[in-house]
Amino acid sequence: MKNSMIILIGPPGAGKGTQAKNVSASNNYILISTGDLLRDNVGKRTELGLKAKSFMDKGELVPTDLVVDMIKSELKKYGADKNFLFDGFPRNLTQNELLKKMLIDFKRDIDKVIYIDVDDSVIYDRLTNRRVCPKCKRVYHLKYNPPKKDNLCDDCNVSLIIRDDDKQDVIKKRLEVYHGQTAPLIEYYKGVNKLVAINGENNPQDVYKDIASAL
Numbered sequence: 001m002k003n004s005m006i007i008l009i010g011p012p013g014a015g016k017g018t019q020a021k022n023v024s025a026s027n028n029y030i031l032i033s034t035g036d037l038l039r040d041n042v043g044k045r046t047e048l049g050l051k052a053k054s055f056m057d058k059g060e061l062v063p064t065d066l067v068v069d070m071i072k073s074e075l076k077k078y079g080a081d082k083n084f085l086f087d088g089f090p091r092n093l094t095q096n097e098l099l100k101k102m103l104i105d106f107k108r109d110i111d112k113v114i115y116i117d118v119d120d121s122v123i124y125d126r127l128t129n130r131r132v133c134p135k136c137k138r139v140y141h142l143k144y145n146p147p148k149k150d151n152l153c154d155d156c157n158v159s160l161i162i163r164d165d166d167k168q169d170v171i172k173k174r175l176e177v178y179h180g181q182t183a184p185l186i187e188y189y190k191g192v193n194k195l196v197a198i199n200g201e202n203n204p205q206d207v208y209k210d211i212a213s214a215l
């Protein structure tokens, strides 16, 4: 069977990270999450992390050249002849063009774009109640997906954290950036018949089923 390249797209808090981890693990996809990679770099205080942090804390996009270099080295690391699931990349039309060029070198193309559709009115509740395990990156929600023990990761037993960019004013900025810069990719991929839209307001199990059947 031909290997495929899939993009997960959607507003902040749509459930991309939640779904990407399950979908990639169960369907043999290598997950490339630019948000997780950048946060790892911030945590390790690498040169990239130090450059990226100020943009991330404000809810702005990290400069494209930094992100594209990161993607190139991930593709080289795994070898491009695999199944890939991109979460959080591309983030605008420029990144999309650069991805397409990069994939020509690897004789690959984007096969499908899965758009997790969630209304802005749902986003604040999702993000202000999100908690994340700093060790395994598992994502929780205080109401919809709470940990078994108060504020401790079910898998690692370490204290959960609140992401630095899950503050009201930063969430507002992230939504503005999403609508201004990322949403045009939805129209683009609809136009080339590669877009599959999923209702992200269903429960996570149903969202998962819809994504798995779209793959």
Ligand code: AP5
Residues within 6 Å of the ligand: 010, 011, 012, 013, 014, 015, 016, 017, 018, 019, 034, 035, 036, 038, 055, 056, 057, 059, 060, 061, 062, 063, 064, 067, 087, 088, 089, 090, 091, 095, 126, 127, 129, 130, 131, 139, 140, 141, 142, 144, 145, 165, 174, 200, 201, 202, 203, 204, 207
């Ligand atoms: P990134 O980490 O990609 O953030 P994002 O796109 O804003 O998305 P989130 O991670 O906030 O949300 P999500 O959709 O993954 O939702 P989740 O599953 O956690 O990027 C962060 C920053 O990095 C950017 O702002 C930018 O600065 C930089 N960056 C990243 N990529 C870049 C790029 N390509 N170029 C430039 N800069 C880049 O779910 C959210 C909550 O909802 C959780 O609590 C979860 O439990 C809950 N939940 C999930 N699904 C459901 C459901 N169906 N029902 C109820 N609750 C649910």
